[in-house]
Amino acid sequence: MYRSIQAAALSLRPDKWDKPSNADKLEMFVRLAACEGAELIVAPEGFLEGYVVMDAIHHHKRRSDMWEISEPMDGPYVQRFRSIADELNIVLCFGFAERRDTGIYNTAVVLGPNGQICGTHQKVLLAEGTATTWDFNRVGRSLRAIDTPLGRVGIMICNDRWNADVARTQVMDGAQVLLIPAYGSRRRHQNHAVIARARENGVPVVEANVGVNLIVSKGEVVAYAWGNDRISIAEIEVPLPPSPERAQSMEESFLIWRDPEMQRRYEKTMKRSCSDTNL
Template sequence: MNVKLFLAQMEPILYDKQANLEKMHRFMQQAAQGQADLILFPELCLTGYFTRDRTAELSEDETGSSIQQVADWARQFKLMTVFGFPERRDGLIYNSACLINHDGSILGTYQKIHLWDEESKYFSSGESFHVWDTEMGRIGIMICYDTEFPETARILALKGAEIILAPTANMSPFEHAQSVQIQCRAVENQVFVATTNRIGTEESTRFFGESSVADPFGKHVLLGNQEEKGYLVQIDLTDLNMARRFPKYLDDRRPELYANLAECD
């Protein structure tokens, strides 16, 4: 089965949801023109990254006007859509990603588990990993810093993920680390991993882009540059079977010996 992924490497405008929605709409139009099946936006692309004391004010739940607008466009363009936003849920605020089906139905949201630096001042940490059954295979989501913890992708793979999507807001000087980590998470779990990283500067932080897709052999199918740009890439899910013939990483694990991994501080 072939899946066309579109990575929308954009520069969000801090606090300006309307401007960011307009930019997202343009990328969705471009993705539809390329007959993409799925579009992946960066982390917190709806609001920008350093929302700080305005985070709660800018947050929305699944019924929020911005989320519903993106859902309408997903239905219009017949495009599965994943994008980052500050989510208001059960009285808490999360750094989340929303997964919308190509018919505009909201399949669910994922709340970032590993919070970077000062994110914990403004966001609560998520508590569970999700994998969704879709027409394009089994999809898991991790957000930016989650990628740097091998356990995240491994749990998603054990839950049956075939494609792991990572909305990201990664900054210099971590260009090399991002590239290697996406390849590692793919090869060690024998899945496809795609990240869309934002660009632009907020405060003194420069976000570098270089969005990428790695196949289950750990090879880059795509490695982008540092410009605002959309990337269209086609992946073949039959590669999963080829990659998993040998070595059999998931089958050859020794989980009975790993208990102290979680016990160690």
């Protein structure tokens, strides 16, 4: 059993360090997508500030600049888009640098049609790396699906998509749709990874990247666009939640391959690899 939803992916290039301009651009394209009937809208990773973490890593900007341009979850720009989601009656997902007491995180927020914050995801696989002194680029520690009025969603931010377990963990937590806000690879193999995550898990995937976007439903590409300032809209078939008995049966058939024997085999392989290296 499936439920049909109109989903939109926005391919937009932000201006680095220019939150006012980026917010205006995002609002314009969100409104355009909503006018075309989109109920679920996804925008790229780190869009509000322009994905500027590399400037801090390479010392083109100071760490204090990252703290200044980031904002907490109750910051003014998040509040602005909460109001927009409420006005347009949509579910909206986009990325930004989130400021917390423990540091700055690469975060995607999901906003609901009543202006509520449905949930957040902090990127767990940081392509640029991390360090204990990088308080401006902390690693996410949670993989939980998020409840929305359109169903339960899972989020993978850009590099997260390369690890199949990041997707599977959230589907095991009940995700019926996977959302990918991205700012990265536009090569063909990234499309293959997105399609693979959809087919492995039997759920639709909506990716909004800089320069490309992709929507997959029932394992097939239903919308694709190359270039910036593009909106892709397509109907996705969202599987209805299975009964508890069916869910348990499906996961048991998956987890049977992950018994303790696999861990023992892995440890033996690593020991052999270390021995070969020391020869």
